[in-house]
Amino acid sequence: MHSKDLERLIDSFERSTLVELKYTQGNTNVHLGRRQQTPVEVAETTLKPAAAAVMPTPSPQPNEHLIVAPMAGIVYLRPSPAKPDFTSIGSQVSEGDTLAVIEAMKLFNPLEAEFACEIVEILVADGEDVERGTPIYRARKVNHV
Known part of the structure; x- marks a missing residue:
């Protein structure tokens, strides 16, 4: 399985409501699962406009x-x-x-x-x-x- 195919499979799984996915193709076995959800209280919020500029990814220090x-x-x-x-x-x-x-x-x-x-x-x-x-x-x- 190519990495692009694996990325597409993971993205599809993340967008789905599936709890677990097992996929086999030839010698490739993929098992995806979700962690148990932690109950969290979240109130509705208003949407914020997207940032105009893309922020660069910070580089972590050695440690x-x-x-x-x-x-x-x-x-x-x-x-x-x-x-x-x-x-x-x-x-x-x-x-x-x-x-x-x-x-x-x-x-x-x-x-x-x-x-x-x-x-x-x-x-x-x-x-x-x-x-x-x-x-x-x-x-x-x-x-x-």
């Missing part, structure tokens, strides 16, 4: 990592407008902590920390439309929280 959107959608940095952000600059988070929620096709998908880290920079605004791969946070790995 820093970019935490990116795993799918296209609207990113929410807090569980609801009345509640504080999931995290902030300087906060240390543990692996598995929810950092944001991405709304895609009326589903709210948690963006979880893949490792213990300190948030160095927040690269998007609450309620902003993002594409898959858009940097959300710049973080520095830590040994423990």
Whole structure:
């Protein structure tokens, strides 16, 4: 399977309401699944106009990592407008902590920390439309929280 075909398969899966997909072609086996949804309270917001200029992707420092959107959608940095952000600059988070929620096709998908880290920079605004791969946070790995 070519990488373009795999990307199309993943994009189709992300746009669908399927929970799991298994695909086999020759020696290629692909298994896609969604994580269990975390209940999150999100109020409706008004749409914001798209930014006129494309911002360049920031380059992380040697000991820093970019935490990116795993799918296209609207990113929410807090569980609801009345509640504080999931995290902030300087906060240390543990692996598995929810950092944001991405709304895609009326589903709210948690963006979880893949490792213990300190948030160095927040690269998007609450309620902003993002594409898959858009940097959300710049973080520095830590040994423990």
